[in-house]
Amino acid sequence: MGSKFHAFMFPWFGFGHMTAFLHLANKLAEKGHKITFLLPKKALKQLEPLNLFPECIVFHTLTIPSVDGLPDGAETTADIPITLGGFLASAMDRTRGQVEEAVRLACVAISFVPGRSPDELTVPPPDYPSSKVLLRGQETNFLSFLSYPFGDGVTFYERIMTGLVKCDVISIRTCQEIEGKFCDFIEREFQRKVLLTGPMLPEPDNIKPLEDRWHQWLSRFEPGSVVYCSLGSQIILEKEEFQELCLGIELTGLPFIVAVKPPKGASTIQEALPEGFEDRVKERGVVWGEWVQQPLILAHPSIGCFVSHCGFGSMWESLLNDCQIVFIPHLGEQIFNTRLxxxxxxxxxxxxREETGWFSKEKISGAVRSVMDKDTELGNLVRRNHAKLKESLLSSGIISGYVNKYVEALEKLV
Structure with missing residues (x-):
């Protein structure tokens, strides 16, 4: 039995990051370790139900200071458009005194990357095929986010690199089977031990049932026939982009759920829909502007295709379900996830994408149909590969084995 320790967790104030950290906290608490979890007050209500070991995991709420450029009351990425993330990072920096008080007794610093491995922040190894993505002309635009201000006097790139260089251990939410070459490269490049946690998704037994409204609606359709589209909690489309997305999904001719935020300039989804759209699709389609239980929707037998932005959580959720997968990436990380x-x-x-940088309704529809139409060569290829990889990942003991090895390694470090 390894020594028990007290872990302090201070994730980025995005729910995808905070929930990933909390799933990890549950795994540590299950082994008898203590965790102090630092988070903004506004996030407490949403995260508390996910705490499976309240006797071991203590939430420590932070007061988020005001920052010029950050809307009043904004505490998480769900409160702001993605373009204001740098101001939220500044607010997070200014909780330094509160954090120092909470972690005064902490003695081991661990850098945990709750998204993908940070390969987009360094030069890929020459023998890794994905290095070709850095050489394509239009994609270099998606790397510009690395130079954006992200906090007080620091760029996004500088922030991440500082953490990787100064930490004791690098912890990455991934598997050797998925990103082994990059994880090995990170370990060589930074001369730090890299520990892999596995996907860090919630246990099925700890998830509430699918809301009745969605269960009833989805059950009207044949197995594997419904398209579910979601672009994550941070992406807010322009009205024209939003309408093109809706029209593209409509063009597939398949039943669908589109779950996205209202576009810029619109207070509701309904006011932004294309003319005549609701009447045309009312029997087979829903566009929803609020939060949905994505893992449970994806697990429903009627879902046949998942269209997403390829954020890291959505990437894992798509891999561990049976649906076909279509990606519309928006940001640097999502571009690399999609290439992988x-x-x-x-x-x-x-x-x-079109030359304009956006995509057309025809391209959306074509991508979905390419994997949903029966007996297409591409559809069969990705279906076979997906099924094989899912089987490998879910084979007995692999995912739990990552967690066990991870906890054992931390115990030895302490």
């Missing part, structure tokens, strides 16, 4: 899934693993397809 579509070009290296060949388990998904990407919606190709």
């Amino acid at each position: 899934m579509s070009e290296e693993l060949e388990v998904s397809v990407e919606v190709k």
Whole structure:
């Protein structure tokens, strides 16, 4: 039995990050370790139900200071458009005194990357095929976020690199089977031990049932026939982009759920929909502007295709379900996730962009149909590869084995 320790967790104030950390906290608490979890007050209500070991995991709420440029009351990424993330980072920096008080007794610093491995922040190894993505002209635009201000006097790149260089251990939410070459490269490049946690998704037994409204609606359709589209909690589309997305999903001719935030300038989804759209799709389609239980929707037998932005959580959720996978990436991390899934693993397809940088309704519809139409060569290829990878990941003991090895390694460090 390894020594018990007290872990302090201070994730980025995005719910995808905070929930990933909390799933990890539950795994540590299950082994008898104590965790102090630092988070903004506004996030407490949403995260408390996910705490499976309240006797071991203590939430320590932080008061988020005001920052010029950050809307009043904004505490998480769900409160702001993604363009204001740098101001939220500044607010997070200014909780330093509160954090120092909470972690005064902490003695081991661990850098945990709750998204993908930070390969987009360094030069990929020459023998890794995905290095080709850095050489494509239009994609270099998606790397510009690395130079954006992200906090007080620091860029996004500088913040991440400082953490990787100065930490004792690098912890990454991934598997060797998915990103082993990059994890090995990170370990060599930074001369730090890299510990892998596995996907860090909630246990099925600890998830509430699917809301009745969605269960009833989805059950009207044949197994594997419904398209579910979600672009994450941070992406807010322009009205024209939003309408093109809706029209593209409509063009597939398949039943669908589109779960996205209202576009810029609109207070509701309904006021932004294309003319005549609701009447045309009322029997087979829903566009929803609020939060939904994505893992449970994906697990419903009627879902046949998942269209997403390829954020890291959505990437894992798509891999561990049976649906076909279509990606519309928006940001640097999502671009790399998509290349990994579509070009290296060949388990998904990407919606190709127009010269304008956006995508057309025809490209959206075409990508979905390419994997949903029966007996297409591409559809069968990604279906076979997906099924094989899912079987490998879910085979007995693999995911739990990552967690056990991870906890054992931390116990030895302490």
